[in-house]
Amino acid sequence: MKKKYIYMLTMTLALGTLGACKKYLDVNPQDRILTSNYYKTQTEVFSGLVSIYDSFGYQYSGLYDKVAIMDVASDDHWAGGGGPGDINDLQVMETYKLNSQSGPSTYLWSKGYQGIFRANFFLSKVTDAPIDAGLKSRFAAEAKTLRAIFYFDLVRFFKNIPLLLQEVDPAKVNDVVQALPAEVYAQMEKDLSEAIPALPATVPAATEGGRITKGAAQALLGKVYLWQKKFDKAAEQFALVNGPTPGQVNPANGYKLLNNYADLWNVNNKFNSESILEIVKTTSSNGGWSNAGASDGNLLNIITGPRGYQPIKPDAPDYYPGYGFLSFTKEFFAVIHYDPRNAPTVANLDSLRKNGIANYSDSYNNTGYMLEKFIGRQKNKPATGQTELNFGQDIYEIRLADTYLLEVDALLNGGAAVGAGSRAYQLLNAVRARVGLNPVAVTMDNLVLERRLELAGEGHRWLDLVRWGRTSVLAYKGFDATKNTVFPIPQKELNNTKIEQNKEWGGTK
Template sequence: MKRKITYVVVILAGLQLFAGCKKYLEISPQERVLLDNYYKTPADAFAALVSIYDRFGAQAGGLYDKVAIMSAASDDQVAGGGGPSDINDLQVVNTFTLNPTTGPQGYLWNKGYAGIFRANVFLSKIGGITMDATLKARYTGEAKALRAIFYFDLVRFFKNIPLLTSEVDPKQIYEVTQVAPADVYALIEKDLTEAIPALPNTITGASEGGRLTKGAAQAMLGKVYLQQAKYAQAAEQFAIVNGSTPGQANATYGYKLLTNFGDLFKVNNKFNTESILEIVHSNASNGGWGDAGASEGNLLNIIVGPRGYKPVLASAPDYYSGYSFLVFTKEFFDFIHFDPRNKATVANLDSLEKNGIATYEKGYQNSGYFLEKTIGRVADKAPTGQTELNFPQDSYEIRLADTYMLEAEAILQSGGAVGAGSRAYQLFNAVRARVGLNPVAVTMDNIMRERRAELAGEGHRFLDLVRWGKAATVLAYKGFTANKNEIFPIPQAELNNTKIQQNKEYGGTK
């Protein structure tokens, strides 16, 4: 989906809600489309909806996104790069030395609230547009589901946040206050529950890939319930997504595990049967260094590539030389080395070099083990624009193996049957069977190991560790402080001259 909307001034600006988030545009008065003159036609509604999706896929101008942040915070990867201050926002997450003025929290906050702002404006205006009722309901459902997704990230990352469900009068911007996390979760659940009936069961990837479906919203609702330890409700939602027979195609939605694990990460395999919700990227956006974050390309593809990569033999992988961020640790490599998913997960550059196949420069914190899933390839170079910023690989927000394992976890935690032959057993071991592994018992230890191997480098590990209460132990070697680093500090710019209070974990009173 093309995410840029260039003619809706108030939406394009992504008007941030608080003092530190203002953005300014150089716009000719003749080119302005005022909000009062907008939202007149179905085409206006669609364009505004796309602008909300724009924030869902937004990346930082500093060449990172949510997945990169979560990866740097995990025990499996380190920030890496060219030195200890290279993409400093990732470095301070990696060492848990971030503070209200330093770190990636401004990007996370702005991305979320810009998306919420756009969704709130959209929901307040679409009622006045004359259009097909079914289409209007679908658009409304998408906007509510997106708002829920933004809030789900914000409440997990910052805990105490403002809850805004309508446009904020500019005079009241500095008067906004925070609410209890339970209130945010209540809205998230309400938005998703109301959105689901109006969303389609399936979409056509070629024309609508990246848009929300019933299954995507139900999977997200399952994650929301699981986060709150509402295990039975989570299992119920995941069961709808996963289908009646684990390992077989969902008869309603068509979801099915891919036969070959490595096929998940082929650039041309977008919107496959395992994809529930993905962020769309393109190599045709012509993005450049003037605003790298506005590129439609996947910035992970360039930052995780090996620095100074040079093939020696014709058989060498066609990696595009990158910036050597988010390398795997030796401990993770040892963990996955003999797992069938190793080859599709880890690019072993040291092995390539030792065998005379390729050479590379050793970056900061180099281990020799790179993220194979996401390295940019020469074959996928952009036809125009800045090559580094325009790789087209999509990113999975949710895929079926994830929901299979989450349903098994929810069943286990709710006291349901998990023995051989049970639904939980079948779900969990379908993920293992896909890569040729024998069945094992459904235990939390096994679930933790399986999620680590299956979803490595996809942005889940840190959030899983926090949810399981394991972060303080597993991440101690990185400097993680219990009862603090489970969340991020609220950006200082959001506190200046406002009623928003810093979380007590970072010296505040909230």
């Protein structure tokens, strides 16, 4: 969906670092739009809604996003880049040397609360907006779903967080306290349960692609239940998303696994039948270096590109030279090497160089295996703006293979039948059949491996390992199970406030 930006004099209040994420336009003070005069037309209301979506897609000006953080935290990737200090937040995340003042915590916290404040403000205004009742209901449902997305990330990353559902009086902003995680999860369940009936099953991709649908909210609710080990409720929501016959189109929403796995990474294949929710990117935002995070381009496309890439032979891939981040470990390559998803997932620069097809410069901790799914291509570079910041590949927040495997997870751990012919068996093996693999039994080890291979490089692995309690595979990176299952709350949020640091990081919460 096309992004728009609105300037409102008193639009949001910030918890500490939130202010760093606001976007400004140069305006004459006499032309400023006050909130008291806004939300009077459908266009104005929709602009307010778009501002929440803008937070959903927000990337850090230091050239990373949530996917990059989760990748380098996992056992499948090295941070890479030009050296041990290049994009330092990713380097300290990789080695688990982060603390309350160093690492990506500030970005994750700021992004979440920026979105929450915008959603809260929008919900306080849309109720009385003089627009069609049906549209009002849908807009509110989108805002509640987005608020749930922000809270879902925050509670998983930080555990003990403030639960804010309305604007905060500026005089009381430092008096905000944290809620119990159970209270945050209960609010997400409430928001999503209220939102689902008002959301459309499908949207026209050409005009509304990227907007929240019923399936996106149901999938998110399933994830919220799964993280709380409410396996039966999670399976119920995922079944609504996945449809009655695994591997076949779901008649309720049109979702279906793509026949060709590689087509998922075709930048022109936005809003395909496997896409449940995408973060929309564009080549036309004209993002520049003065505020790279404000760009609507996909920053993963440039940071994952091989450093100094030079094609030698005509059949060399047309990679756009990038910064060499998120390289795969040699151990991961050994696991995926003979899987059909290898080529669409891994760019084997080592092989290209050895065979004289192309050359490149080594990244830090170079393995020669880069993240093919997101490398920018010469044929896809933008016609205008700063090339590196404006590639237009969307990012899947949720896709169908993910929800298929999560339903398997819920069924398996909830004690449902998982033998040959069962629903869990059909779901797991529909994902495998799509890439030509034979069926396997539904076991935890097989599920763990399938999610690792199917979703490689998409930011799921670390969260999966934490949820499953399988973090021992991260020990070689310095992962400490006594503290690294949560992030440290940024120090700026602790200074002169009632927010307390998590006990894992030396606090009392």
